[in-house]
Structures are given as structure tokens and as C-alpha cells.
Amino acid sequence: MNIAFIAHDKKKDDLVTFALAYEPVLQKHTLYSTGTTGQRITAETSLSVHRFQSGPLGGDQQIGALVAENKMDLVIFFKDPLTAQPHEPDINALIRLCDVYSIPLATNMATAEILLSGLKRGEFAFRELLKKDEEEETGTHGA
Known part of the structure; x- marks a missing residue:
């Protein structure tokens, strides 16, 4: 999974700690980041x-493009709800795209932990089915 x-x-410190805690699970997947x-x-x-790129320089949009192409399976986005972000429209667009394309999205550590626990148990089969359906509709395989 991507x-x-x-x-x-x-x-960022929280996300690094989270990645360390789930490193054995994450090693089995393709990882992307701003x-x-x-x-x-x-x-x-x-x-x-x-x-x-970094988020304010377009990284959020680059990840959003993969979401829109159905090439991203899970997004873990540790947001700081107490600090204004200059690129808030990009953040909102990414969250909207995750909703439009049914991409699981965690915006805090508690939700991220639940999602990765499910991933570890193999509970994201629906993502593979969606990709297979898309391949059949477009005639692409493994693209």
C-alpha cells in the first residue's frame, strides 16, 4: 500500500515517534511524505x-494529486489545530480529496494508530478492490 x-x-516529533513505533508495519509499504x-x-x-516538496511549497498538493489518481491508499496527517497555517486552502483540498476518493485519513495519533492496527491485520482489502475495478474500467493493469 502507498x-x-x-x-x-x-x-513532527509526534509523527516521528509514531513512525518508530510502527516501523515493522510500515517497512512493508511504500511511503511518501512532504x-x-x-x-x-x-x-x-x-x-x-x-x-x-514541503507542504507550503506544494507538497500537500503533490500528495493530493496521487489521491486524485487513486494511487494513495492511506494518509496520515498530524495537523496542528492551534496554529494558523498559511497554506490552509491546500490542507482543506487534500482532506476533501481523501473524502471524495474514500482514502482513509488520520489527522491525529489516536486515529492513525487505529488505522495502522487495521492495516497490520489486513483490513484494507477494499483499497485493492477499488484499484482492481479502476484497472478493469480503464484497461490498465499494474499502472
Whole structure:
């Protein structure tokens, strides 16, 4: 599965701690992240992460594009609800896209833990079915 990580500045430490706690589960998946968050995860874990731009420079939109193409399976976005973000419209657009395309989205550690516990148990079969249905509709396989 393709999993994206995003964290606002005051939540980056929490996300790194979370990635360390779930490192054995995450190693089995393809990981993506916005710039600084991905840099922190790769520096402090053994996980390999494809890094996009930082959020304010378009990283949220790059992840959103993968969501819109049905190429992202899970988004973990540790938001800081107490600090105004200059790129709030991009954040809202990403959250909206996750809702439109039925992509599981966690915006805090408690929800992220529940999602990764489900992932560990193999409870995201619906994502594979959606991809298979899309491949049959478009005539693409493994794209």
C-alpha cells in the first residue's frame, strides 16, 4: 500500500515517534511524505520515504494529486489545530480529496494508530478492490 505522511511543525516529533513505533508495519509499504517530515522520518528511522516538496511549497498538493489518481491508499496527517497555517486552502483540498476518493485519513495519533492496527491485520482489502475495478474500467493493469 502507498502511505503518505504529513505533519505540521509542532507535530513532527509526534509523527516521528509514531513512525518508530510502527516501523515493522510500515517497512512493508511504500511511503511518501512532504519534505521536512520525510527528512525527519528517514533520519530517525530505517524507513525509506519518497519526499515531495514541503507542504507550503506544494507538497500537500503533490500528495493530493496521487489521491486524485487513486494511487494513495492511506494518509496520515498530524495537523496542528492551534496554529494558523498559511497554506490552509491546500490542507482543506487534500482532506476533501481523501473524502471524495474514500482514502482513509488520520489527522491525529489516536486515529492513525487505529488505522495502522487495521492495516497490520489486513483490513484494507477494499483499497485493492477499488484499484482492481479502476484497472478493469480503464484497461490498465499494474499502472
